[in-house]
Amino acid sequence: MSEAPATSSIYDLGYRRYDGVRLGRRHAVAALYTHSLRTAFGLGRPATAKIVPIGLAVLTLLPALIALGVAAIASDVEIYSANGYYGYVEVILALFVAAMAPELVGRDQRQRTLTLYFSRSLLRVDYAVGKVAALTSAMLLLTLVPQALLFLGRAFAWNDFWGYTQDNWQDIPAIVGSGLLLSLTMSSLAIALACYTKRRAFATGGIIAYFVISTGVSAIVANTASGIVRKLSLLPSGFHLLRGFTLWMFDVTPTLDAQGNSNGPAGDLVVAGLDFYWYAVAAGVAIAGALYIIYRRYQTVAA
Amino acid sequence: MLANMPMLETRALTKRYPGVTALDALDLQLDPGVIGLVGANGAGKSTLIKVMLGLLEPTSGSGQLLGFDVVTQGAELRQYVGYMPEHDCLPNDMTATDFVGHMAQISGLPRAAARERTAETLRHVGLFEERYREIKGYSTGMKQRVKLAQALVHDPRLMLLDEPTNGLDPAGRDEMLDLVKRTGREFGIAILMSSHLLGEIERVCDHLVVIEGGRLVQSAPMASFTARTGSLVVEVEAGEEQLALKLEREGLQVKREGRLLMVGLEDERPYDVIRDAVADLGLGLVRMEQRRQTLEDLFREPAAEGLEPAHV
Numbered sequence: 001m002s003e004a005p006a007t008s009s010i011y012d013l014g015y016r017r018y019d020g021v022r023l024g025r026r027h028a029v030a031a032l033y034t035h036s037l038r039t040a041f042g043l044g045r046p047a048t049a050k051i052v053p054i055g056l057a058v059l060t061l062l063p064a065l066i067a068l069g070v071a072a073i074a075s076d077v078e079i080y081s082a083n084g085y086y087g088y089v090e091v092i093l094a095l096f097v098a099a100m101a102p103e104l105v106g107r108d109q110r111q112r113t114l115t116l117y118f119s120r121s122l123l124r125v126d127y128a129v130g131k132v133a134a135l136t137s138a139m140l141l142l143t144l145v146p147q148a149l150l151f152l153g154r155a156f157a158w159n160d161f162w163g164y165t166q167d168n169w170q171d172i173p174a175i176v177g178s179g180l181l182l183s184l185t186m187s188s189l190a191i192a193l194a195c196y197t198k199r200r201a202f203a204t205g206g207i208i209a210y211f212v213i214s215t216g217v218s219a220i221v222a223n224t225a226s227g228i229v230r231k232l233s234l235l236p237s238g239f240h241l242l243r244g245f246t247l248w249m250f251d252v253t254p255t256l257d258a259q260g261n262s263n264g265p266a267g268d269l270v271v272a273g274l275d276f277y278w279y280a281v282a283a284g285v286a287i288a289g290a291l292y293i294i295y296r297r298y299q300t301v302a303a
Numbered sequence: 304m305l306a307n308m309p310m311l312e313t314r315a316l317t318k319r320y321p322g323v324t325a326l327d328a329l330d331l332q333l334d335p336g337v338i339g340l341v342g343a344n345g346a347g348k349s350t351l352i353k354v355m356l357g358l359l360e361p362t363s364g365s366g367q368l369l370g371f372d373v374v375t376q377g378a379e380l381r382q383y384v385g386y387m388p389e390h391d392c393l394p395n396d397m398t399a400t401d402f403v404g405h406m407a408q409i410s411g412l413p414r415a416a417a418r419e420r421t422a423e424t425l426r427h428v429g430l431f432e433e434r435y436r437e438i439k440g441y442s443t444g445m446k447q448r449v450k451l452a453q454a455l456v457h458d459p460r461l462m463l464l465d466e467p468t469n470g471l472d473p474a475g476r477d478e479m480l481d482l483v484k485r486t487g488r489e490f491g492i493a494i495l496m497s498s499h500l501l502g503e504i505e506r507v508c509d510h511l512v513v514i515e516g517g518r519l520v521q522s523a524p525m526a527s528f529t530a531r532t533g534s535l536v537v538e539v540e541a542g543e544e545q546l547a548l549k550l551e552r553e554g555l556q557v558k559r560e561g562r563l564l565m566v567g568l569e570d571e572r573p574y575d576v577i578r579d580a581v582a583d584l585g586l587g588l589v590r591m592e593q594r595r596q597t598l599e600d601l602f603r604e605p606a607a608e609g610l611e612p613a614h615v
Binding site: 015016017018020021022023024025027028031032035044045046049107108111112113115116117118119120121122123303 | 356357358377378379381382384386388390391392393394395396397401405406408409410411412413416420423427437453457458486489490
């Protein structure tokens with residue numbers, strides 16, 4: 001950059017003042033949301049940052065694509081039901097929030113970019129809202145896109161597209177509702193854990209540990225304890241919770257095996273014997289609690 | 304808007320941490336300009352800046368920046384303020400363009416304007432060629448420029464720069480100071496810049512604020528400091544003690560630095576008095592010259608006195 005002589009300054013645009021609009025807080029939140037949603041898939045970041053989120057997103061699609069592919073070749077194969085699909089991808093969804101929640105909230109604390117956000121027109125609570133909304137939206141993409149593919153696939157496989165759609169339209173609110181509740185539950189829980197540490201490894205490990213341990217312990221308790229303990233045993237488990245409210249929304253009761261034993265998480269829910277709507281209530285409580293924890297964190301975190 | 308209201312005003316502004324009072328009932332009123340904020344490490348410079356930005360809540364007292372109350376009107380105020388923190392704050396795997404553009408939008412600029420301003424601002428800070436590279440490959444000097452760019456991109460009325468030359472080598476230091484100076488003088492953006500180096504402040508600022516232990520020591524235009532710092536260096540072959548006594552009797556301020564006498568220079572009179580005194584005493588005058596004192600000299604002695612109790 002060469003110094004222009006003073007006489008030529010009329011041609012040198014140099015620094016210009018900005019007289020345009022300043023859109024304030026709401027625009028700032030929207031910009032943070034968009035930016036964070038892109039970050040959740042590694043967009044605007046180097047190629048290496050895309051591998052994990054894009055890879056996991058593809059994996060959530062894979063069971064749906066395989067099912068549709070098989071169904072296209074062998075016509076009498078049944079395609080997964082909408083309410084059972086999360087059983088195939090729940091681990092991938094958990095890995096996604098475990099990987100990306102620290103990316104969204106831990107990085108700004110680690111690199112101290114938080115200071116730059118808080119010294120702008122965002123409020124602290126706006127930051128938290130933008131981040132939770134972004135991860136929830138990313139999760140919605142991961143749940144609703146495969147569900148939409150499956151729905152269309154089943155409709156086409158039925159040979160009567162409109163007939164199938166008319167017969168099964170009532171699945172749509174259940175699909176959207178369960179996807180929304182699942183996305184919000186997993187995202188807010190993951191961010192509540194991740195926003196308390198700068199260390200990505202701790203956050204990711206903590207989130208995975210929560211899902212693995214709570215699932216295992218809850219399943220054991222449900223199948224061994226009795227009475228009220230058994231009834232409530234699955235509420236702390238993230239995976240059981242989302243299965244429970246999904247079954248409630250689709251109004252489906254899974255069957256036990258021939259010996260009357262649980263065969264996996266859906267069976268555990270029957271064994272525990274708690275009405276399925278309680279799992280939706282519990283998810284609501286978990287979301288509220290997680291959001292409060294996040295709120296508290298961002299009111300007090302040093303910037 | 305700026306011309307007739309103070310840029311910054313604090314009333315009994317206090318920030319207490321457990322065991323430490325970072326700001327102690329600070330009363331300060333500053334008009335727009337390029338203002339230097341000086342103090343030792345821990346004097347409360349960063350705390351003052353952070354309280355004014357709403358990053359820290361004051362324990363008591365109030366503060367206004369550009370006429371906005373820093374506690375109740377923070378979000379609105381911060382649209383017009385740019386902040387360059389002392390510490391690292393850049394995401395290392397984004398490009399300067401992406402990052403500064405994002406920050407412009409967070410400051411409220413529409414997308415297209417943000418993009419345009421980003422390109423302009425990065426060019427202004429001298430980062431045009433490298434703007435599509437990831438920040439992690441940048442030198443310290445380049446990172447400081449990105450930090451300055453993000454504080455400038457939304458065309459603030461006021462920039463708060465916390466130790467902008469931190470970690471820079473002498474050449475980088477010069478460039479950063481020139482950049483700050485140009486931004487303040489040529490573009491009319493008010494600047495409050497903190498530093499623990501008086502020399503830097505002297506080069507850039509036209510008003511100086513000195514704080515110590517969270518209290519205001521001094522707030523005055525730079526010119527009034529430099530006017531008061533004039534002194535005359537007198538060296539004689541021998542008998543400097545006699546000369547010092549005689550000059551003091553004549554009512555001059557004399558300080559001894561080794562064999563040199565430093566004589567306060569408020570007007571032209573000391574020249575004649577010294578000449579006469581040297582002649583009367585029959586001493587050999589080696590030199591007599593005006594010394595361009597730096598602000599460092601002004602504060603060196605109080606600082607040294609402050610240290611003394613520790614030795615005793």
